[in-house]
Amino acid sequence: MIAPDSEAGFACAIAAATAAKSALNLTGYGSKAGFLRPVVAGETLSTRAFRGVSLYAPKELVLSARSGTPLAELEATLAASGQHLIAEPPRYGFLGGAAATQSFGGVIACNLSGPRRIAWGAMRDHVLGVRAITGRGEIMRSGGRVLKNVTGLDLAKLLTGSYGTLALLTEITVKVLPIPEETGTLVLHDLTPARAVAALSAALGSPFSVTGAAYLPERAAAAVGYDRPVALIRIEDVAASVAYRLRALSTQLSRYAASTLLDRAGSLAIWQAVRDATPLAEAMPVQGGLEEAMIWRVSVAPSRGPDILGVAQALGLDGYLDWGGGLLMLAGPASHAAASALTEAVTAVGGGWWLLRAPEALRTSLACVPEEPPALAAIRGRLQTAFDPAGIFSPGKLHAA
Amino acid sequence: MLHDQTIQALTQRFGDRFSQHPAHCATHAHGEANPAAHQPDAVVFAHATEEVAALLNHCHTHHIPVTAFGAGTSLEGHVTPVQGGISLDLSQMNQILAVNDADLDVRVQAGVTRRQLNSTLRDHGLFFPVDPGADSTIGGMCATRASGTNAVRYGTMRENVLGLRAVLADGTIVDTGGRVRKSSTGYDLTRLLIGSEGTLGIITEIQLRLFGIPEATGAAICQFAGVAAAVSSVIEIIQSGIPVARIEFVDAAQMAASIAYSKLIGLQALPTLLFEFHGSAASVAEQAQQAEAITTEHGGAAFAFATAAEDRNRLWQARHDAFWAARASRPGYAVFTTDTIVPISRLAEAIAQADAAVARSGLDACVVGHVGDGNFHVMILFPDTPEAAARAWALDREIVAQALDLGGASSGEHGVGLGKREFLQREHGAPALAMMRAIKTALDPRGILNPGKILLDPLVSDC
Numbered sequence: 034m035i036a037p038d039s040e041a042g043f044a045c046a047i048a049a050a051t052a053a054k055s056a057l058n059l060t061g062y063g064s065k066a067g068f069l070r071p072v073v074a075g076e077t078l079s080t081r082a083f084r085g086v087s088l089y090a091p092k093e094l095v096l097s098a099r100s101g102t103p104l105a106e107l108e109a110t111l112a113a114s115g116q117h118l119i120a121e122p123p124r125y126g127f128l129g130g131a132a133a134t135q136s137f138g139g140v141i142a143c144n145l146s147g148p149r150r151i152a153w154g155a156m157r158d159h160v161l162g163v164r165a166i167t168g169r170g171e172i173m174r175s176g177g178r179v180l181k182n183v184t185g186l187d188l189a190k191l192l193t194g195s196y197g198t199l200a201l202l203t204e205i206t207v208k209v210l211p212i213p214e215e216t217g218t219l220v221l222h223d224l225t226p227a228r229a230v231a232a233l234s235a236a237l238g239s240p241f242s243v244t245g246a247a248y249l250p251e252r253a254a255a256a257v258g259y260d261r262p263v264a265l266i267r268i269e270d271v272a273a274s275v276a277y278r279l280r281a282l283s284t285q286l287s288r289y290a291a292s293t294l295l296d297r298a299g300s301l302a303i304w305q306a307v308r309d310a311t312p313l314a315e316a317m318p319v320q321g322g323l324e325e326a327m328i329w330r331v332s333v334a335p336s337r338g339p340d341i342l343g344v345a346q347a348l349g350l351d352g353y354l355d356w357g358g359g360l361l362m363l364a365g366p367a368s369h370a371a372a373s374a375l376t377e378a379v380t381a382v383g384g385g386w387w388l389l390r391a392p393e394a395l396r397t398s399l400a401c402v403p404e405e406p407p408a409l410a411a412i413r414g415r416l417q418t419a420f421d422p423a424g425i426f427s428p429g430k431l432h433a434a
Numbered sequence: 435m436l437h438d439q440t441i442q443a444l445t446q447r448f449g450d451r452f453s454q455h456p457a458h459c460a461t462h463a464h465g466e467a468n469p470a471a472h473q474p475d476a477v478v479f480a481h482a483t484e485e486v487a488a489l490l491n492h493c494h495t496h497h498i499p500v501t502a503f504g505a506g507t508s509l510e511g512h513v514t515p516v517q518g519g520i521s522l523d524l525s526q527m528n529q530i531l532a533v534n535d536a537d538l539d540v541r542v543q544a545g546v547t548r549r550q551l552n553s554t555l556r557d558h559g560l561f562f563p564v565d566p567g568a569d570s571t572i573g574g575m576c577a578t579r580a581s582g583t584n585a586v587r588y589g590t591m592r593e594n595v596l597g598l599r600a601v602l603a604d605g606t607i608v609d610t611g612g613r614v615r616k617s618s619t620g621y622d623l624t625r626l627l628i629g630s631e632g633t634l635g636i637i638t639e640i641q642l643r644l645f646g647i648p649e650a651t652g653a654a655i656c657q658f659a660g661v662a663a664a665v666s667s668v669i670e671i672i673q674s675g676i677p678v679a680r681i682e683f684v685d686a687a688q689m690a691a692s693i694a695y696s697k698l699i700g701l702q703a704l705p706t707l708l709f710e711f712h713g714s715a716a717s718v719a720e721q722a723q724q725a726e727a728i729t730t731e732h733g734g735a736a737f738a739f740a741t742a743a744e745d746r747n748r749l750w751q752a753r754h755d756a757f758w759a760a761r762a763s764r765p766g767y768a769v770f771t772t773d774t775i776v777p778i779s780r781l782a783e784a785i786a787q788a789d790a791a792v793a794r795s796g797l798d799a800c801v802v803g804h805v806g807d808g809n810f811h812v813m814i815l816f817p818d819t820p821e822a823a824a825r826a827w828a829l830d831r832e833i834v835a836q837a838l839d840l841g842g843a844s845s846g847e848h849g850v851g852l853g854k855r856e857f858l859q860r861e862h863g864a865p866a867l868a869m870m871r872a873i874k875t876a877l878d879p880r881g882i883l884n885p886g887k888i889l890l891d892p893l894v895s896d897c
Contacts, residue, residue, distance in 0.1 A: 092669050093779045157622065158593045173865040179775045180807040181590050182843035183579045183629055184850055185858050185888055186870045190592070190625035199621070211675035234536045238559070240649035240714055242677070270677070271724075274717040281714065332619075336536050359537075385619040402619040408606045413621055415876035419869065431620065 036082040040164070040172050040203050046078055047201065048170025051423040059197035059427050061101055061136025064128045065143060067390045069196065069401040073429045078201065080138050086110050087204060088178070095161065095178050097206040100138025107137050116209045120156040121147035126311045127328055127364075127390055138202045144194030147308035148245040148267070151237065151356045157193040159208045165192055165200040168421030178206050191416070197427040199420040213269035217279050218245070218295040218303060221264040221286060226250065226339035229264040230358035232289040234335060236266045237357050239285060241278040244269045246357040247307045250342065253353035256312035257303050264290070267304055307355055313364040317351050327367040327391040329375065333384030335359040344378040367392050372399050379403075402431055435518075436475045436498065443492055444478065444520075451479040451526075462521035465508035466568070470852060472514050474501065474521035481526055483599055483607055483638040490636065491605030493520060493882050501884045502632040504571030505547060508578060509771065510851030512631050516886040522636060524573050530554050531639070538644045539596055544573025544637050551642075560644045563588035566847065567757070573637045578849040579629030586672065586806035587679045587712070588645065590847070591628055598624050599639035603878035611641065626873070631849055632884040634877045648712035651679075652722050653746035656734040657704045661685065664705045665782040667732045668805045672778070676724050680710035681806040682753050685785070688760060688800035688813075692752035695759035700736070701752070707734070707805070708753050715741075753802065757813065760800045764815045767798075770826045774837035775809040775846030787836045788812050795829045797822070809846030855890045 037043045050057050056074035060066065062081055080101035088097040091114040098107050104122065111117050122140045124133070141163075146155040162176030175188035192200055221232055226248060233246040245267030249256075254263045266286075268278045283292050295303060306312060313328060329350070333341055338358030345352065350365030365371065372388075372395060379386055380403065388401040405413065410432075417424065428434055436454075444452040453459075454476045464471035480486050493500050499519030506513055515521050527543035530551065534540065535558055542551060548562065549569045555561050564575060565582035574580070576598065581590035588594065597611025610623040627635055658664040661683075668681055683705070684692070690703035707729070711721040722739045729737060740746050747754070761769055776784040785801055792799040792812065803810030814829055816822040834844045834857055844850075844857040859867055871889055874881075 090777070090779060092673055093777050094672065095777065154589065154593050157625070158589065167865065167869065171865040171868070173869060174863055175866045177841065177843060177861070178777055179842050179846070181581055181585060181592075181809065181846055182775060183845050183847055184843050184854060184861055186873060187579070187592070187625050187629055188866060188869055190622055194622055211673060213675060238535065238538060238646045240646055242713065270717065271720065274714070274720055277716045278714060334537050387619060405620055406608070408602070408608045409610070409620065409623065412608065412623060412877065416621060416873060419872035419876045
């Protein structure tokens with residue numbers, strides 16, 4: 034493993050790899066090595082020695098940090114000023130528990146967002162600028178620290194979510210926000226998935242600025258202490274307003290189900306579980322443990338969420354819905370047949386997926402993200418060539434070569 | 435000049451929607467506020483994505499430039515076909531295809547205008563928040579990554595487009611993103627096309643994210659002795675997490691013009707902040723109270739708050755009429771509007787520097803700004819002569835240079851087009867510009883899509 038501590042060091046290593054046409058696996062601490070397909074590379078280039086917050090202007094709500102900065106370290110820095118990352122990126126339990134260190138760069142490269150995505154946008158939406166090294170070994174910057182700009186192609190957004198296949202991110206500038214003064218959750222009890230998503234949609238369409246909308250069917254609900262399914266609706270704001278809005282929502286949604294309220298502590302705990310997918314590990318024991326499991330993150334139009342959950346359950350998977358029904362976190366025993374049937378059903382409703390964990394045989398033989406239509410695949414190829422002419426960055430991660 | 439075979443082929447395909455009429459060519463020679471007009475050789479009015487594909491396929495084969503045109507409201511010359519060729523007018527593709535109440539999204543054709551869209555959405559209790567001044571088309575707003583007065587709360591086009599249908603230079607039709615909430619599983623081509631100013635593809639259909647119309651809306655106004663106190667208030671309000679929908683700044687000169695123009699009562703020619711709050715009735719009142727407490731701490735005076743539509747409009751009159759009030763303050767003068775953005779902590783400094791530059795130039799100017807994000811417009815008023823226009827142009831350049839020195843950008847919402855190309859290298863550096871060029875070459879190898887925009891030197895066509 035090469036772990037430079039300067040941009041010049043990264044540029045040098047990358048230029049050498051390009052000259053030798055030898056592939057590099059771009060990584061931070063390796064927590065997401067199990068995501069998508071296995072990378073075929075002779076050498077690993079890690080950002081772990083390139084860390085630290087380089088600019089933090091709390092008044093401006095802007096933070097820049099080197100890509101190797103551990104997520105926890107960065108969030109602690111923000112919390113000390115009463116602020117946080119808006120998209121509340123998950124720390125998936127199946128990555129290896131609390132011991133797994135995620136890098137800031139990895140969170141951005143995978144565009145990982147938590148429940149607040151539904152109200153405040155994805156991680157990508159808060160990226161204001163990046164510094165990165167292209168396959169030519171050039172240090173590139175795109176965007177800046179202002180909250181919007183319209184000056185040329187948005188390379189920062191393109192690199193966000195590119196899974197280390199276009200360039201190595203070395204520093205990222207994001208918009209941050211104050212931690213809301215209060216948070217509370219309305220719990221709707223014992224709804225079917227379809228009724229629950231209807232209730233969540235009603236809540237999201239209401240004027241009450243809901244910042245979390247999830248549905249936990251029976252097994253996932255059991256993992257957070259309920260013996261029947263629950264739909265969760267979160268409000269975050271100043272205290273008086275949270276209380277008022279929860280009451281108003283409770284009245285508006287009474288036609289769907291009886292509800293109870295979670296206070297600040299209960300709300301924080303349950304949304305952390307939803308964010309980190311802990312119900313998957315606790316409620317879906319797979320024979321042979323997580324090693325033999327497959328874990329999917331599936332994205333569909335919210336109204337399709339209940340159908341896909343039904344399909345998944347019939348295939349022996351289970352999980353829960355977030356993002357008002359639009360995101361499914363699913364786990365179950367690894368099986369090629371079940372995987373194919375699931376992705377077919379998701380394709381049929383125009384959705385997408387990421388295979389976040391599976392035995393290597395499945396990861397190499399399945400489409401870990403949807404296959405692209407030929408026109409989009411052609412664009413992807415041309416963009417890759419523009420950024421990385423020798424094709425050395427994380428080959429095979431997204432699609433088979 | 436178009437060859438006969440092109441004229442024949444396009445006439446056959448588009449009938450009288452292929453036009454070389456001088457009147458059509460003249461109206462498609464420029465957007466708003468751009469002196470450097472250049473006429474296309476012909477205008478094509480498209481009705482369907484497949485027609486756009488057929489047109490681009492022909493133009494790609496024959497190396498004919500194509501420049502998209504929507505409502506013609508761009509401010510930096512984006513729609514000017516500087517190399518002639520075809521002006522592709524998408525304004526007749528104006529169907530709202532599907533409003534999905536449950537999923538809070540809508541699919542529209544590129545020529546739908548934002549007012550048309552919101553008028554339809556009102557019946558569904560929904561709205562689309564991005565509101566540039568003009569009644570632009572949604573396609574044009576995507577292409578220029580438009581924003582407006584409520585970007586702090588709702589974001590810009592970048593955050594509110596879920597997916598696109600676009601036609602690439604060779605006529606290939608692609609769908610990016612989609613109905614799903616999460617953006618694409620591959621590269622984010624949606625965000626790459628948004629703000630590409632028609633240089634990478636022609637956007638024909640858009641899936642937009644929608645919001646519920648707030649239960650209540652409140653407006654407020656507050657005046658300050660100086661710009662710094664106003665800006666400090668804004669910083670503290672945003673930092674404290676009050677979810678203000680809009681915060682607009684109007685400087686003393688603009689207030690003087692507006693008081694005279696709109697006959698405003700009870701206001702003085704002082705730096706002024708205007709607020710709009712969205713939420714439940716209780717939260718709107720509470721947001722206003724919190725904002726008032728902060729502005730008072732910073733010496734703000736005459737804080738007024740209203741919730742009834744008529745009263746809100748009265749409070750915001752100065753902002754709504756700003757452009758016309760500025761014009762009326764100097765009859766016969768022309769107006770040129772700058773568009774810089776700086777980190778909000780440097781905003782007071784940036785406005786002071788701009789004021790000093792205005793004073794040195796000997797011209798007059800008013801300042802308005804979307805202060806929540808650090809974006810402000812200096813409306814430079816100048817006599818309508820070439821000499822004065824050159825001074826206004828030079829003043830804009832100076833203000834841009836100041837913004838870049840403060841860590842800002844040359845344009846917050848108007849775009850690069852023709853007007854801001856020279857600043858890109860300084861703002862982004864050579865490697866990023868080289869990547870933009872490489873991407874342009876990869877997607878449009880013959881350089882037929884809106885040639886001459888964003889990047890300064892011409893592409894070298896090798897195919």
